[in-house]
Amino acid sequence: MASAGRAVIGLTGPTGAGKSTLAAHLRSVGCAVIDCDRFARQVMDGDPDCVAAIDAAFPGCVQGGAIDRRALGAKVFADPAALAVLDSIVNPRIVAALRAEVERADKALFLDGATLIQSGAVDLCDRLLVLLAPAGTRTGRIAGRDGLTDTAAGQRVASQPDDLYYLRAADFALYNGGTRRQLCAAADALLAEILPGGCR
Numbered sequence: 001m002a003s004a005g006r007a008v009i010g011l012t013g014p015t016g017a018g019k020s021t022l023a024a025h026l027r028s029v030g031c032a033v034i035d036c037d038r039f040a041r042q043v044m045d046g047d048p049d050c051v052a053a054i055d056a057a058f059p060g061c062v063q064g065g066a067i068d069r070r071a072l073g074a075k076v077f078a079d080p081a082a083l084a085v086l087d088s089i090v091n092p093r094i095v096a097a098l099r100a101e102v103e104r105a106d107k108a109l110f111l112d113g114a115t116l117i118q119s120g121a122v123d124l125c126d127r128l129l130v131l132l133a134p135a136g137t138r139t140g141r142i143a144g145r146d147g148l149t150d151t152a153a154g155q156r157v158a159s160q161p162d163d164l165y166y167l168r169a170a171d172f173a174l175y176n177g178g179t180r181r182q183l184c185a186a187a188d189a190l191l192a193e194i195l196p197g198g199c200r
Contacts, residue, residue: 007108007195010125012116014160016138016145016153017131018176018183023112025184029191031199034101036113036121040094053089058082091119098124108199117169127194130170132163134177 011026011033013019023033044050044067054072055062061072076083102109102124110129116122133141135157143153167173172190176183191199 006105007127008102008105008125009108009110009194010116010122010128011110011112011131012114012122012128013131013133013166014138014163015114015156016141017133018141019112019114019131021180022131022174022176022183022187023110025187026110026191026199029188029199031110031191032105032107033110033112034098036094036098036111036116039098039101040090040113043094043097044090047093050090050093054086057085057089087119091121095119095121095124108195117166122169127171128169129190130166130173132166132173132175137177 011019011023023035026033044054048065051062051065051067054067058072058075061068061075072086076086098111098121102111111121111125113119113121116125116128122128138157139150139153142148142156143150146153148156172194174183174186174190
């Protein structure tokens with residue numbers, strides 16, 4: 001879904017792969033990047049109908065008109081059926097709001113999101129870039145980032161789709177098993193290939 005001739009590129013991959021690091025580098029070289037996870041929170045919080053629907057579906061997860069994300073997470077992330085209900089409430093709203101952002105874009109735009117494929121937001125993208133990393137590396141990153149034990153971090157890694165899931169949907173893939181410098185160099189080489197005119 002190019003915006004006024006501008007490319008829209010999705011950036012996704014499993015937790016701990018380094019998407020935030022790559023997104024920060026893309027911004028540093030002039031690319032526009034939407035953090036879809038942050039964007040989703042803003043959409044959810046700013047939509048009274050969405051909040052009301054969550055309140056109706058998950059009693060006790062809205063307090064004083066605000067979503068209690070800790071309580072909501074406790075209800076849905078160990079229960080696939082509950083998560084599917086939540087997704088059915090929020091994903092159409094998030095994708096519609098993202099579509100409006102894409103239509104306003106005046107230069108190449110990256111959509112950085114962990115669930116681009118699952119949510120359907122991938123349909124807004126002209127191309128999909130997947131970032132992968134070894135499971136052990138991801139476990140260490142998550143443990144350090146989130147203050148988790150290796151066991152807890154490993155459980156998060158194990159709960160994610162496997163690499164093949166992402167690769168089936170990908171137009172391009174980067175493997176982030178080394179240093180930040182190596183990742184940025186690989187990203188620059190890929191940018192030169194897919195956006196020869198640059199992000200601006």
